[in-house]
Amino acid sequence: MEAVVASAPGKVLLTGGYLILERPNAGLVLSTNSRFFAIVKPLYHQLKPDSWAWGWTDVKLTSPQLSRESIYKLSLKNLSLEYVSSSDSKNPFVEQAVQYCVAAARATFDKNKKDSLEKLLLQGLDITILGSNDFYSYRNQIEARGLPLTPDALAALPPFASITFNAEESNGENCKPEVAKTGLGSSAAMTTAVVAALLHYLRVVDLSSVLEDHQHEKYTADIDLVHVIAQTAHCIAQGKVGSGFDVSSAVYGSQRYVRFSPEVLSSAQVAVKGTPLQEVVLEILKGTWDHERTKFSLPPLMTLLLGEPGTGGSSTPSMVGAVKKWQKADPQKSLETWRKLSEANSALETQLSTLSKLAEQHWDEYESLIKSCSILKSEKWIQQAAKPNQEAIIKALLGARDAMLRIRYHMHQMGEAAGVPIEPESQTSLLDATMNMEGVLLAGVPGAGGFDAVFAVTLGDSGSNVANSWSSFNVLALLVREDPHGVSLESADPRTKEITSSISSVHIE
Numbered sequence: 013m014e015a016v017v018a019s020a021p022g023k024v025l026l027t028g029g030y031l032i033l034e035r036p037n038a039g040l041v042l043s044t045n046s047r048f049f050a051i052v053k054p055l056y057h058q059l060k061p062d063s064w065a066w067g068w069t070d071v072k073l074t075s076p077q078l079s080r081e082s083i084y085k086l087s088l089k090n091l092s093l094e095y096v097s098s099s100d101s102k103n104p105f106v107e108q109a110v111q112y113c114v115a116a117a118r119a120t121f122d123k124n125k126k127d128s129l130e131k132l133l134l135q136g137l138d139i140t141i142l143g144s145n146d147f148y149s150y151r152n153q154i155e156a157r158g159l160p161l162t163p164d165a166l167a168a169l170p171p172f173a174s175i176t177f178n179a180e181e182s183n184g185e186n187c188k189p190e191v192a193k194t195g196l197g198s199s200a201a202m203t204t205a206v207v208a209a210l211l212h213y214l215r216v217v218d219l220s221s222v223l224e225d226h227q228h229e230k231y232t233a234d235i236d237l238v239h240v241i242a243q244t245a246h247c248i249a250q251g252k253v254g255s256g257f258d259v260s261s262a263v264y265g266s267q268r269y270v271r272f273s274p275e276v277l278s279s280a281q282v283a284v285k286g287t288p289l290q291e292v293v294l295e296i297l298k299g300t301w302d303h304e305r306t307k308f309s310l311p312p313l314m315t316l317l318l319g320e321p322g323t324g325g326s327s328t329p330s331m332v333g334a335v336k337k338w339q340k341a342d343p344q345k346s347l348e349t350w351r352k353l354s355e356a357n358s359a360l361e362t363q364l365s366t367l368s369k370l371a372e373q374h375w376d377e378y379e380s381l382i383k384s385c386s387i388l389k390s391e392k393w394i395q396q397a398a399k400p401n402q403e404a405i406i407k408a409l410l411g412a413r414d415a416m417l418r419i420r421y422h423m424h425q426m427g428e429a430a431g432v433p434i435e436p437e438s439q440t441s442l443l444d445a446t447m448n449m450e451g452v453l454l455a456g457v458p459g460a461g462g463f464d465a466v467f468a469v470t471l472g473d474s475g476s477n478v479a480n481s482w483s484s485f486n487v488l489a490l491l492v493r494e495d496p497h498g499v500s501l502e503s504a505d506p507r508t509k510e511i512t513s514s515i516s517s518v519h520i521e
């Protein structure tokens with residue numbers, strides 16, 4: 013059996029922070045060129061003669077970047093995973109993915125397929141996970157080497173570089189060192205990649221048709237199955253049912269997303285208490301997944317830039333908790349803020365969709381306008397419009413900026429009211445300065461906000477100037493860009509392909 017390699021992208025939530033937790037609010041999420049890879053192959057090439065009598069099979073999980081290896085026994089009876097040995101802590105996301113994927117195979121297979129499934133399982137599962145450097149923070153390493161905080165310094169790192177831990181707190185007793193991350197949703201991308209690779213390896217789905225035909229009905233059903241299993245494994249591993257936008261974008265790519273009703277996973281949450289997983293999986297697959305997903309990506313000639321300011325990541329759950337507390341304490345004011353935020357989010361979405369349509373209808377004018385605006389500050393854009401079409405384009409550009417400023421204002425207000433730093437002062441001055449740079453359309457804090465990242469959407473080729481200006485603000489511009497593709501099957505282990513890709517990626521602007 014050949015190794016199966018699957019990958020899934022990280023994400024940036026442009027709009028919809030907090031609101032996306034509640035239906036029917038929508039969020040705009042962009043998938044990125046940073047990907048998580050999962051490689052699945054058999055642990056043993058020969059079946060041992062007495063293996064038919066085994067009640068357990070072996071699962072090995074390797075994470076080369078963390079120099080970690082864990083060995084598990086998977087019960088073939090009830091699919092529980094027992095920890096045998098390890099160099100370090102557990103990975104609940106991969107553990108749940110393994111259990112739910114095998115359960116999905118058992119729940120959906122007929123007798124013949126079940127027999128070949130058992131043989132596959134008896135050969136053991138050898139799983140390797142690798143995340144692009146973009147998921148992790150290498151700021152400290154770059155500073156320690158005395159290199160400038162530029163994308164070039166990041167591009168010089170070897171692919172899948174080993175990951176350093178944040179400095180431990182005082183004397184570090186019993187304190188789990190935290191991996192420093194950039195907020196691209198590594199756990200969702202990792203879970204999705206593992207689920208896709210395992211379901212394909214176990215022949216529950218066939219993702220190879222992705223290469224030829226995305227509209228293929230069977231392929232769509234297969235991808236939907238990957239989505240449901242990945243959402244389930246991710247929620248159970250996290251111990252809570254989040255909005256699911258990060259898994260949805262890891263599976264389907266850039267989109268406008270409205271969350272599913274959390275009740276669909278109630279059977280899985282109960283299962284933690286002992287219902288057989290196969291039954292749970294059937295429940296979940298039959299359940300009503302009522303999330304909504306519409307095509308969305310940035311208009312042409314626009315670039316997503318991400319920056320990492322020099323302060324550690326903020327913990328999303330505690331910020332979400334504080335906002336929920338405020339909603340309970342002040343329902344009237346919070347409803348009002350959410351209504352205004354929702355309006356501003358919709359306005360931004362409308363303007364960006366308008367720009368995509370105008371680009372399609374009047375490409376030449378669109379292209380030359382974006383080019384000329386890319387070297388000007390926004391207050392000079394209006395002077396570029398002479399004809400009605402040009403005026404419509406400029407009006408949409410300025411309308412998008414205005415909507416972004418309203419979003420930022422209400423997010424900031426919400427943070428103040430809830431007592432959490434959604435757009436802290438240090439971020440405000442950085443974002444204001446960024447919005448004033450030539451060729452910048454938008455700037456904001458992605459997702460739930462905090463200190464860990466900023467994003468900008470830039471016109472034409474202005475991105476490299478913005479990246480340079482950021483380094484004077486002590487902000488490291490990352491190599492992340494938007495890439496609208498979701499989960500996919502890869503032709504080879506990414507470590508063998510990296511030589512060619514790292515050469516081409518140095519020139520990405």
